[in-house]
Amino acid sequence: MSARSRHRLELGILLTPATLFLIAFFVVPLGIMVVMSFLMPGLYGGAEWEFYPHNFGRILGFADPMFEEFDPVYLAIFWRSVRIAALTVLCTFLVCYPAAFQVARLPDRWKNFCLFLIALPFFTSLIVRLFVWVLLLRQTGLINEVLLDLHLIDRPLDMIYTDGAIIVGMVYIYVPFMFLPIYASVEKLDWALVRASQDLGAGPIRTFLRVIFPLTLPGVIGGAIIVFIPALGNFVVPEVLGGAKVLMLGNLIEQQFLSARNWPFGSALAMLVMAAMLVALLIYVLTEGRRGSDPALSL
Amino acid sequence: MRIARTIGRGTLALYTALFFGFIYLPLALIVVYSFNANPINMMTWSGFTTDWYLQVLGFKTKISENALYLESTDQLLAALRNSLIIAASTTVIATVLGTALAIAIYRYYFFGKSFYRVLLFAPMLMPDIVLGIALLIFFVGVGAHLGLMTIIIGQCTFLISYVFIVVSARLAGMDRTLENASADLGANQWVTFRKVVLPQLMPGVLGGALLAFIISMDDLVITYFISGVDVTTLPIFIFSMLRRGIKPEINAIAVMMLAFSFVVASLGLYFRSRQK
């Protein structure tokens, strides 16, 4: 066999199984989901093969006009999810940036150890990390216990089952996602630029605002995106820490599939999450193009 | 002026210490309180006990005689067994397929390479819930029974990506001149691959596999949608227990999962970054 066709054979052997697998179990299911979002829900679950734009309409409040009136409840849920996801991104950023900045300037041994410490919780189960906060934030949780013992409060605080609890939980989970891109960005910083800025008369704060932060911005944006997307579609955190009170997009989708059995509508909602993801990616690609640097995503 | 600088630096260092405290203190706390003998107020310390662990593991204890919380240890063990079977299977499949893909992309030039990169990064970027429901629709649509098999397949979609990314990074960091030296000394491509590339790759692959294993064991969202009613995995088990109410046994199970994850992940991370 010639070298060329041997190469082709090897390439084929290496490439084919995984490719087929991914096409069959990734591309196709997503495609079906897209199609389903345009179908009419069947009476007993499943879908009728008929074009039905009202799934998307319902998101905007306009469900099938024959049966339902204008009800923007879903939009409200969507905006609440966006709001909470955005706040999560903001809080995660504020929490992570100073620490990532500091770690990037440590000597190598410490750096690697800290990176290890950051990566480790990522490999534990979501549910365990959330359980922790249930125990801390409950009425009979540790925080209330301690505050009561210290006589700082008379009655237990209402912490769990609020928007705040959800944000705390999500921040806790998404810290590794935000930390690593920021860290990578700070690490690549040319410190001669910092010295140059100071040399020219800028104090530490001005130097940070004018030189350091703009140059680490790509990392921040990268981190923001890889936190925002999963935060938007998250249903576990709102369920565990939000209780039945706070309904987010993720819970809504879960309901459509496992209780309400309106799969087309659920698919349409999932498309919404995907759309948000694509918009976020677009923003990232555009800003990366302008600045020409690339935060490392290496989990 | 120098004092101000030192204070500034000290504050940052202090903040970083607090930051790591924020991450690890809650975990430390649940470990500590899993030994709390108080069956009612889990966070009010009333003595040390290992009873919760013993009970979870199936032993009769003083506490369990007063309550019938845990339906049966059998359920827990079934969940654990499922998790392990799934994890083992997905790890093997994903490691083989992901590594093969990484090698193919690394060695050969072919049409549509960038398409492949997109295809392989997509499962990692996709929100879990979207992937979960897409798979659910798919499996139900083709009439597959939701069980171990569907979970394994579903998890592989993103684990293949994960292994691919890890192995690719490893390959990219490898010294290509070593391969050239090997060829120069008379070894053909296959021998070079076996004797030069593979040994260097192995720690990375091993590390990636261990991490894939633990990701599989810890997965909640995707598994949740495609597991059906028959099959429960450990994270789903805990999730359902949480929905019904908080009990000290959950704490014990959670801590055990945590310890297991930490050990395996540490090994995985160690191997992944080891230079051979």
Add this chain to the structure above:
Amino acid sequence: MSDQIVTLENATRSFPVFEGKRIYALRGIDLEVRRNEFLTLLGPSGCGKTTLLQAVSGFIDLEQGRILIEGKDITDVPPHRRPVNTVFQNYALFPHMSVGENTGYALEIAGTPVAERRKRVAEALEMVGLKDMENRRPRQLSGGQQQRVALARAIIARPKLLLLDEPLSALDKNLREAMRIELKTLQSELGISFVFVTHDQEEALTMSDRVAVLNAGQIQQIGTPRAVYDAPATTFVATFVGASNLFEGRREGERVVTPDGIAIRSRSPAANDAAVTALIRPEQFSLTAANDEPSLEIEVDQVVFVGSAFELLGRTAGGRKLTALIPASARGQVGAIEASRRATLYYDPASVHLIAPTEAAQ
């Protein structure tokens, strides 16, 4: 008004190397930089010249000693408050700002109004030969252009002192030589003192009003280029600046006698029987005698043609290596030497410099 811009007193700084050992980058250095002078710090890698520069700009603290600018003690003043600006070795241009924004940065920080800032940026850029380039980005510029921006950026705020850290080392030869002239011109136009760091002795000699030769954290000699070249204070300076033939021995009358029996005549003053080192630069040798000059006989190992001159590499009878530089005009005689492999080198005793013993021990 005082003639000194910057004074360093007993500047000392060390760094830990390993196992508790420390290396002294600066050892008790005393230095004065005068108004409107072009001073070069010359020395090999690791001699402390960059550390000295960073101490003056404020990025390195002194363990001992002080730094004064126009009489004011600025030892504890942080870099952003010192009236000193630096041209960094890799230029350190802000990649996310335009050329104009880079140049005007110091003014922006100082709060200069936009209109005036724009005017001064245009002036500065024109001064360095980059007229109308305000809107370009650093990555669009060549190395030489980037360096000019770095220069413009550093002078725009009219600092008392400009520090240049090996600014020409990344440029190719022709550009480097052109830049040397430009820098010198710029310095006299601006009237700002320049402290220029380099390891290239040719640069030091051609550009400077004064040269400070550093080694191992100390200033070995500071003086005009001619003084440093013609009358080096130590053997280190003699060998680092220009090529040299050194003869260490004792003074006997009018001669310096080396242990291997070579006698060098020198008219320079020195105490009888003192240990001294005589210096004869390769170009001080000649193949023709001019009224009764002394000479040295050598066996010629190699004749190297360097274009404008011939380098004769050879050895004395006692095995001591010598180098002579003979102008190309003497090519006839060189031809004969190449055949016979022997040469007689004449020198003028009046120009044989003697290096005193204590420093000669370096």
